[in-house]
Amino acid sequence: MSNDPSEQQQRFRHNGRIIVVSGPSGVGKGTLLKKVLQTAELPLELSVSATTRAPRPDEKNGVEYFFLPADEFHWRRENGEFLECFEIFRGGHWYGTLRNTVESRCAAGKWIVLEIDVQGGLSVQRQFPDAVMIFIHPKNVDILKERLAKRGTESQEAAEQRLQQAAQELKLAERYTYHIVNDDLNVAARELMDLLKSIE
Numbered sequence: 001m002s003n004d005p006s007e008q009q010q011r012f013r014h015n016g017r018i019i020v021v022s023g024p025s026g027v028g029k030g031t032l033l034k035k036v037l038q039t040a041e042l043p044l045e046l047s048v049s050a051t052t053r054a055p056r057p058d059e060k061n062g063v064e065y066f067f068l069p070a071d072e073f074h075w076r077r078e079n080g081e082f083l084e085c086f087e088i089f090r091g092g093h094w095y096g097t098l099r100n101t102v103e104s105r106c107a108a109g110k111w112i113v114l115e116i117d118v119q120g121g122l123s124v125q126r127q128f129p130d131a132v133m134i135f136i137h138p139k140n141v142d143i144l145k146e147r148l149a150k151r152g153t154e155s156q157e158a159a160e161q162r163l164q165q166a167a168q169e170l171k172l173a174e175r176y177t178y179h180i181v182n183d184d185l186n187v188a189a190r191e192l193m194d195l196l197k198s199i200e
Ligand code: ADP
Pocket: 023, 024, 025, 026, 027, 028, 029, 030, 031, 032, 147, 148, 150, 151, 182, 183, 184, 185, 186, 188
């Protein structure tokens, strides 16, 4: 598989686009994207990543993620099936974007939204310099703690790990092109929608 960005872009581009949305865990990426995907009159599709983490009670395989056993994830990784993949939350779980889903949907003219961490986002940017890079910020770090607690899907230890990771991610935010603060949800969703319409 070639790592040459121009060659890769050639294969993907058919009016399709890659849109990377990153931001610390709990900032509201999922909530914001759900709102925008429901209302935006754009050919947006959310990419479904693979992960080795266990599904949360309301999550379904193939909808939020492809939940893979670790051995299958690593087999696929060695087989070059991921566009990018990383171990997130130190010593925790693996997450990755499957190459074939992005490739086929992009070739069909879709704007594929990758809701992925900063390491993954920067890797996609290196491979596809024309990917649209959007970072979602919290109004302040305390809000993240509140939102993770409100969501209630992580143990206290896991939430703590996510907050530590958040500090690292915020340091790399400047590498992204577009920045949105998710304070008021409706305002942030409008900004994201306007931004996406402006790149049409
Ligand atoms: P992420 O996908 O970035 O990890 P989520 O979308 O799961 O974050 O949001 C984390 C929690 O914060 C959820 O309980 C969600 O309802 C809440 N939330 C998201 N955006 C806002 C907002 N603008 N104001 C208040 N609560 C929010």
